Amino acid sequence: MAARNKARKRAFQILFEADQRGADVQSVLADWMRHARTDPRQPPVNEFTLELVEGYADHIARIDELLDTYSVDWPLDRMPVVDRNILRLASYELIWVDATPDAVVIDEAVQLAKEFSTDDSPAFVNGLLGRLKDLKPSLRRETR
Numbered sequence: 001m002a003a004r005n006k007a008r009k010r011a012f013q014i015l016f017e018a019d020q021r022g023a024d025v026q027s028v029l030a031d032w033m034r035h036a037r038t039d040p041r042q043p044p045v046n047e048f049t050l051e052l053v054e055g056y057a058d059h060i061a062r063i064d065e066l067l068d069t070y071s072v073d074w075p076l077d078r079m080p081v082v083d084r085n086i087l088r089l090a091s092y093e094l095i096w097v098d099a100t101p102d103a104v105v106i107d108e109a110v111q112l113a114k115e116f117s118t119d120d121s122p123a124f125v126n127g128l129l130g131r132l133k134d135l136k137p138s139l140r141r142e143t144r
Contacts, residue, residue, distance in 0.1 A: 007048035008108050014053050015085040029053045056092040063091045066139065070131050082117040083125060090129055095139055102133045
């Protein structure tokens with residue numbers, strides 16, 4: 001598995017854990033980093049995972065607003081927890097990380113949905129991220 005793929009998966013797991021526990025995502029990130037330093041079986045949190053989680057944390061409110069606005073028939077609080085956190089992570093990377101091609105972000109998010117969520121989730125994730133990709137130029141202007 002490629003390093004960035006693993007990093008995205010870890011970032012997703014951190015966001016998911018924070019959501020499930022009702023905890024601050026940065027606190028969960030700090031727990032993961034501390035655990036990696038004290039347990040040799042726990043892989044370290046790499047730089048890309050750190051960048052993704054901290055980037056998401058910097059834009060939490062805007063990302064949740066976008067997902068709530070553009071998801072058809074699925075308010076954020078009613079989305080499956082897995083889908084919500086895959087979308088949060090991918091939305092951050094899609095809108096704010098220029099180094100990753102949009103198609104890669106969407107494909108990686110769809111793969112996470114295939115691995116961790118329902119049979120309907122990959123199409124939902126793909127559709128919503130495709131909509132955000134189409135709106136990306138205006139969404140970026142709105143966030144500045």
